[in-house]
Amino acid sequence: MAKQIFVNLPVLDLKKSKEFYKKIGFKFNEKYTDEKAVCVIIGKNIFAMLLVKEFFKNFTKKQIINAKNEAEVILAITVESKKKIDAIVVKALKAGGTLAREAQDLGYMYSQSIEDLDGHIWELFWMNEKKLTAEIKKNKKSKK
DSSP states (O other): OOSOEEEEEEESOHHHHHHHHHHHTOEEOGGGOSSSEEEEEEETTEEEEEEEHHHHGGGOSSOOOOTTTOOSOEEEEEOSOHHHHHHHHHHHHHTTOEEEEEEEEOSSEEEEEEEOTTOOEEEEEEEOHHHHHHHHHHHHHHHO
16 A cells, blocks of 8 residues: 655645745655755655646646636645644635635534635544544434
8 A cells, every 4th residue: 555645736836835835834845846846744644746837747648727716626634623723724824825615613523625825725624533433323323
């Protein structure tokens, strides 16, 4: 099975994108960073490769969408608390990002979605596993 994941995202302005992620609090792996790409460290083995659009084109024959107008993927990452999610969202908005949708609080799960400078959607979520398990059991019983 996979040891690492690298999500490749096309960006229009690499410098601005790097600054955006830096302001939110992400670090970078300089080993995979140059004038065409920036490697954002998302987790221990999870990375987002921000690729200049022209460089990104080398990896696909398909048309590259404008993520501000169309969605191909929502990048969902877990965060350790509701408070941390809210703090990241505040930083993202100050750095030029936008809300993709309003916050959702289901009791067992809390999430907020932001768009980066290029329109890529990042869903930040926190889950209480015990409450989630109880909710799943409750839903199964009510369907019988």
